[in-house]
Amino acid sequence: MDIIIFYGNWRCISNIKKMSKKNKIYFILIIFISIVVFFSLLIGLNKENKYYPNAKNRLLDKEIIAKDLLLNKKVNFENIIKSNNYTIINIWSSWCVPCRSEHKFLMSLSDNTKINIIGLNYKDNENNAQNFLNELGNPFDFVLVDEDGLISIDLGAYGVPETFIINNQEKLIVKRYIGPIDKQILDEIKKIVK
Amino acid sequence: MKKILILLLLFFCTTIFLSAEENSDVINKISKNLRCVVCQGQSIYDYQSDFALSVKILIKKKLEEGHSEKKIYDYLKAKYGEWIVYEPELKKNTYLLWILPLILFVFGGLLIIKKAYIKDGKNK
Numbered sequence: 093m094d095i096i097i098f099y100g101n102w103r104c105i106s107n108i109k110k111m112s113k114k115n116k117i118y119f120i121l122i123i124f125i126s127i128v129v130f131f132s133l134l135i136g137l138n139k140e141n142k143y144y145p146n147a148k149n150r151l152l153d154k155e156i157i158a159k160d161l162l163l164n165k166k167v168n169f170e171n172i173i174k175s176n177n178y179t180i181i182n183i184w185s186s187w188c189v190p191c192r193s194e195h196k197f198l199m200s201l202s203d204n205t206k207i208n209i210i211g212l213n214y215k216d217n218e219n220n221a222q223n224f225l226n227e228l229g230n231p232f233d234f235v236l237v238d239e240d241g242l243i244s245i246d247l248g249a250y251g252v253p254e255t256f257i258i259n260n261q262e263k264l265i266v267k268r269y270i271g272p273i274d275k276q277i278l279d280e281i282k283k284i285v286k
Numbered sequence: 287m288k289k290i291l292i293l294l295l296l297f298f299c300t301t302i303f304l305s306a307e308e309n310s311d312v313i314n315k316i317s318k319n320l321r322c323v324v325c326q327g328q329s330i331y332d333y334q335s336d337f338a339l340s341v342k343i344l345i346k347k348k349l350e351e352g353h354s355e356k357k358i359y360d361y362l363k364a365k366y367g368e369w370i371v372y373e374p375e376l377k378k379n380t381y382l383l384w385i386l387p388l389i390l391f392v393f394g395g396l397l398i399i400k401k402a403y404i405k406d407g408k409n410k
Contacts, residue, residue, distance in 0.1 A: 142326055145366040215336055241340030242347070248365035251324050251337060 147248050147268040152258065158236035158243055161213055161221060172210060172234055173260045178285045179208040181256040182232070182273075183249055185216045186224035191253045194272035195228045201278070202231035207285050208260075211235045214244060214252045257284055313345050316355060319372050320362065329372065 111119060156169040173179045182198060184191040202209060211232035213221045218237065225235070238244055247256060250270050255277075257267040267284060269277055317331040317338075324337045341362070348358050362370050374380045 143323070143369050145323060145369065150365075215340075240343050241336060242344055245340055245344055245362075245365065 145248060147265050150248060150265050152263045153246050156243060156246055161218060161235040161237050173208060176206055176208050177260055179210060179258040179260055181210045181212055181258060183212045183214050183244055183252050183254045185214045185252050186220040188252045190272035194253055197273045197278045198231040199229050208233050212238050212243060214238050215241055309349060312349060316345050316358060317342055321370050321372055323366060
């Protein structure tokens with residue numbers, strides 16, 4: 093089959109001299125267009141086609157009110173993030189496996205008194221969440237409950253685990269990490285927060 | 287009198303059910319036009335991921351609060367970008383996107399008509 097096509101192509105090309113001017117232009121145009129289409133598709137094939145919504149430099153919503161798991165009362169984001177320069181919001185859940193692996197990095201950040209760390213407990217059972225913190229330690233200054241995921245949407249979050257760094261004065265999202273924190277991200281966070 | 291009362295009751299019952307149904311229709315309509323961020327390529331309506339479920343709850347809540355469809359889209363667009371809606375808004379940088387199919391359709395039609403016309407001419 094290939095040979096026939098190749099032969100056909102070869103004959104076409106060998107006949108190019110005999111073609112009329114108009115046909116020649118068409119012939120070249122078709123070849124040119126197919127090459128362009130081929131390469132654009134090839135490039136498109138290798139490109140990652142997943143879209144990540146951009147959260148950088150977006151302002152926080154004015155009023156986000158959530159229940160605090162430990163204090164057992166409603167608190168306003170605005171009041172929490174007043175102190176210090178930066179706030180780290182970490183979305184986590186006891187049923188989320190990668191959250192366990194990132195927890196030790198959050199623990200190491202909790203020593204830093206210059207930042208607030210807020211844990212947003214995503215669609216979780218409160219008892220399980222408590223047990224999770226008892227077992228692995230609590231790095232959070234506040235643990236807020238996001239029962240139906242609406243607060244996460246308010247933040248423009250993607251899923252769990254996810255981490256936001258917020259500039260408290262401007263109420264601006266400085267940086268967002270989708271997925272668990274690792275050593276490299278921890279260093280980056282430390283650099284930003286400095 | 288009793289019969290009339292029962293009739294009235296039934297009437298109100300149906301209106302209540304109808305209005306509830308209308309609301310869910312709107313939720314379906316909106317969620318069909320929203321792209322799921324986690325399960326890309328599928329709509330919020332089709333998928334059952336945590337994110338999609340949350341968005342459905344959000345739409346319901348916002349509708350109950352009396353927000354319009356456009357306001358809900360705007361809210362989500364502000365959070366996730368223009369990408370989240372399947373149907374992009376008609377504005378400066380999407381004119382071509384909207385008009386291109388029409389242009390192709392008209393040109394294709396013209397081409398076909400021209401070819402057919404010339405053939406007819408030759409046959410005659």
